[in-house]
Amino acid sequence: MPGDRPRTSVGTAAVIVIVGGGPRGTGVLERILAHESVNADPTPIDIHVVDPYPAGAGRIWRGSQAPLLWMNSTTADVTMFTDETTAVIGPVLPGPTLAEWVAERSAELAEFPEIAAEVPTITPSSFASRSLQSRYLNWVFETAVDSAPAHVDVRVHRRSVVDIVNVGETQTVHLDDGAVIDATTVLLAQGHPDALPAPRETALTSFASDHGLTYVGPGYTADLDADVIPDGEPVLIAGLGLAFIDWMVLLAESRG
Numbered sequence: 521m522p523g524d525r526p527r528t529s530v531g532t533a534a535v536i537v538i539v540g541g542g543p544r545g546t547g548v549l550e551r552i553l554a555h556e557s558v559n560a561d562p563t564p565i566d567i568h569v570v571d572p573y574p575a576g577a578g579r580i581w582r583g584s585q586a587p588l589l590w591m592n593s594t595t596a597d598v599t600m601f602t603d604e605t606t607a608v609i610g611p612v613l614p615g616p617t618l619a620e621w622v623a624e625r626s627a628e629l630a631e632f633p634e635i636a637a638e639v640p641t642i643t644p645s646s647f648a649s650r651s652l653q654s655r656y657l658n659w660v661f662e663t664a665v666d667s668a669p670a671h672v673d674v675r676v677h678r679r680s681v682v683d684i685v686n687v688g689e690t691q692t693v694h695l696d697d698g699a700v701i702d703a704t705t706v707l708l709a710q711g712h713p714d715a716l717p718a719p720r721e722t723a724l725t726s727f728a729s730d731h732g733l734t735y736v737g738p739g740y741t742a743d744l745d746a747d748v749i750p751d752g753e754p755v756l757i758a759g760l761g762l763a764f765i766d767w768m769v770l771l772a773e774s775r776g
């Protein structure tokens with residue numbers, strides 16, 4: 521029943537909905553809060569961050585994935601913060617790179633079993649696991665929220681947005697639990713959305729099915745099930761990008 525759904529309405533406040541709490545959504549949030557922290561004439565702002573995955577890391581960098589899946593950037597090259605080299609309007613608010621962040625709290629991070637062996641080995645030129653990067657991104661998000669000035673309220677919804685409808689000057693954002701948010705601004709920070717299978721992938725699925733083979737279509741590796749491929753079977757991988765490296769790790773190193 522539409523009338524029973526929780527509804528957040530636009531009152532006197534600006535209501536901003538950020539769809540996607542990955543690195544881009546987190547960066548946008550940090551910048552909004554940085555600007556508002558020096559706003560000489562503040563008015564209330566409600567910010568809603570909507571993502572079914574943990575805010576900060578989001579889907580790509582979520583901690584709940586095989587620790588053998590790594591980043592392809594070195595820890596010294598990863599930062600979510602502005603510094604004197606950043607061309608940006610608004611306050612420059614420096615913060616640690618991933619390398620500096622790990623060095624500052626290595627003892628604390630080594631308490632987590634999935635990254636305990638990795639943490640002592642991290643140098644500025646290391647390639648970190650996505651599990652470790654996950655913790656950095658979640659910290660960046662929480663640090664940004666903690667910095668919010670009094671006139672800004674940030675709420676996180678662990679849901680998916682299923683529809684956005686224009687209604688006069690506002691937009692209604694529909695979440696998959698039936699909740700509705702009336703927004704004055706909607707920011708889409710969804711990364712690479714999933715795609716329906718292309719004709720080639722549909723044909724490969726049929727071919728595999730007809731010949732008693734297994735076909736795994738394109739997708740984000742952490743979302744796919746490597747266990748459908750039995751040990752010792754010949755495997756053909758199409759493509760030599762990031763997902764190729766992931767599959768090599770999942771089918772070889774992770775199986776010993």
Ligand SMILES: Cc1cc2nc3c(=O)[nH]c(=O)nc-3n(C[C@H](O)[C@H](O)[C@H](O)COP(=O)(O)OP(=O)(O)OC[C@H]3O[C@@H](n4cnc5c(N)ncnc54)[C@H](O)[C@@H]3O)c2cc1C
Nearest residue numbers: 540542543544570571578579580591592593680681710711
């Ligand atoms: C396997 C892999 C490895 C990578 N490695 C690196 C690397 O080493 N270094 C690097 O710099 N970049 C890397 N990238 C690139 C990566 O895309 C970016 O680092 C970064 O994650 C992009 O951030 P984003 O916020 O734009 O998108 P994402 O990280 O994809 O975040 C988008 C978020 O939007 C959410 N979302 C989508 N639709 C909805 C919806 N309808 N409702 C609510 N939420 C929604 C998703 O759940 C997700 O959390 C890698 C990408 C992949 C796929």
